Amino acid sequence: MIKRPPSSDQLPKSAWAWISEYQPERRLEYLDFYTVVDSKGRYLPFDEFRHRIPKGLAVDIAWALTKEARSRTRQWILGLGEPARFCYYNDIPAIQKTKTLVDQATTTAALAWANRKIGEEQNFSYMLEDLIEDEAISSSQLEGAATTTLVAREMIKRRREPRTMDERMILGNFRMMRYVWDKRSLPLTTELIRELHAIGVAGIDDEKYRPGIFRSADNVVVEDSDGNIVHQPPIWTGLEDRLNRLCHWVNTDHDEIESQNYIHPLIKAISIHFAIGYEHPFNDGNGRVARALFYWFLFKKDYGAFRYISISNLLKEAATQYGKSYLYTETDEMDLTYFVDYQCSVIMRAIAAFKGHCQRTIEDIERFNKWLFNAGIYAKLTEKQKIVFQVAKGNSNSIFTARYVEERLGCSYNTAASVLNGLVDLELFEKRKDGKEWVYRLRSKNDIQNSWTAS
Structure with missing residues (x-):
């Protein structure tokens, strides 16, 4: 459990007056705490702040000074709960840096540049397909799904029916992520929130999740993990009205940068994420809906690269810290900076991973084309076969079916089957029958080299 900070009415009305009366000789030391962030740029919650106070200084007084400094630069965001609690945040350097990176690296225009660098947009989107799947899989695993990533990818690629509840959860998330992309031009409504939940959880355990139905009890x-209650959602009465107010705020234009009401799209997306988690409108599955709406808003604001950027993949690795970022906000007078700051740290790493993947993809294509040319294979492959082969080389565990290639390459089923069988004929792929379906996979590197050397 975290150490809750003292409330405003527990702190002296004037920290400086207290210092002047009780510790005037240490005034300069206290002055170090009259700042929004510490000397390392960290926006510390009280739980960590209290351990960094020099011996002899009063922790509550130092905290009161920090709170006063933060209150002078905060920006009010939105109200949540009943009675309404208003959230605010401070635009600290770490958050500013993330906003800049998001603007530089994740817009649809930036993605188009990467497409041109590779040469064909279709190649690029197919090669990044695993990244689209990552968020759906990781978000489910964050909520407890035990299915491995490899098995989950196999299910999605083969379009096979889920065999377990965990697989149903992952497939529901995958469908939900596709849905938010398709619905990115729509305004947010309570009906859209319901639809997202229904798509994401239907058929998993309908009695537990009650797909698409807002909770009607407290x-x-x-x-x-120890069974301690860390969040009691606001009362259910008035929930739909509060969600309607949230939708109105989301649909309000805050994009005018010269306006006092300006909110960067990333901050707004993270705020939506927090709001759904805080209001907890459903019996279960709230986290998945919250993260899906985070993506939906960024898609709406033309940050198309977020289709390939998974935050849940990193949140899953530090689920405890993810939970704490909610608690730090809720227990410190709805200071949303803690949640925004943590999400920004995750987004920074996720974007770095995405950029690294893109760079490796570009380099792999260049090496691949050179190898194809030198080995005399290039002239034997069709353009579609080159795409599928390159994707397979990037992830040797990938499986392919004619139905999947048909969908990803936008061709007919017969053309997709011809592409795959042609790769088998060239001794680059192998195939096996699984039920009524042929499944294709890249042969091992040694087998390919031996086959082409022998020929």
């Missing part, structure tokens, strides 16, 4: 709580 029997839902969030517990930590």
Whole structure:
């Protein structure tokens, strides 16, 4: 459990007056805490702040000074709960840096540049397909799905029916992520929120999740791993009205940069993520809907590269810290900076991973084309076969079916089957029958080299 900060009414009305009366000789030391972030640029929550106070200084007084400094630069965002609690945040350097990176690297225009660098947009989107799947899989695993990533990818690529509840969860998330992309031009409504939930959880355990139905009781709580209640959502009465107010705020234009009401799209997307988690409108599955709406808003604002950037992949690795970022905000007078700051740290790493993947993809294509040319294979492959072969080389565990290639390359089923069988004839792929379906996979590097050397 985290250490909750003292409330405003527990702190002296004037920290400086207290210092002047009780510790005037240490005034300069206290002055170091009259700042929004510490000397390392960290926006520390009280739980960590209290351990960094020099011996002899009063922790609550140092905290009161920090709170006063933060109050002078905060920006109010939105109200949540009943009675309404208003969230605010401070635009600290770490958040500013993330906003700049998002603007530089994740817009649809930036993605188009990468497409041109590779040469064909279709190649690029197919090669990044695993990244689209990552968020759906990781978001489910964050919520407890036990299915491995490899098995989950196999299910999605083969379009096979899920065999377990965990696989149903992953497939529901995959469909939900596709849905938010398709619906990115729509305004947010409570009906859209319901539809997202229904798509994401239907058929998993309908009695538990109640797909698409807002909760109608106050029997839902969030517990930590030890069973302690860490979040009691606001009362269910008035929930739909509060969600309608949230939708109105989301649909309000905050894009005018010269306006006092300006909110960067990334901050707004993260705020939506937090709001759904805080209001907890459904019996279960709220986290998945919250993260899906985060993506939906960024898609709406033309940050197309987020289709390939998974935040859940990193949130899953530090689920405890993810939970704490909610708690730090809720227990410190709805200071959303903690949640925004943590999400920004995750997004920074996720974008770095995405950029690294793109760079490796570009380099792999260049090496691949050179090898194809030198080995005399290039002239034997069709353009579609080159795409599929390159994708397979990038992930040797990938499986392919004619139905999947048909969908990804936008061709007919017969053309897709011809592409795959042609790769088998060239001794680059192998195939096996699985039920009624042929499944194709890249042969091992040694087998390919031996076959072409022998020929």
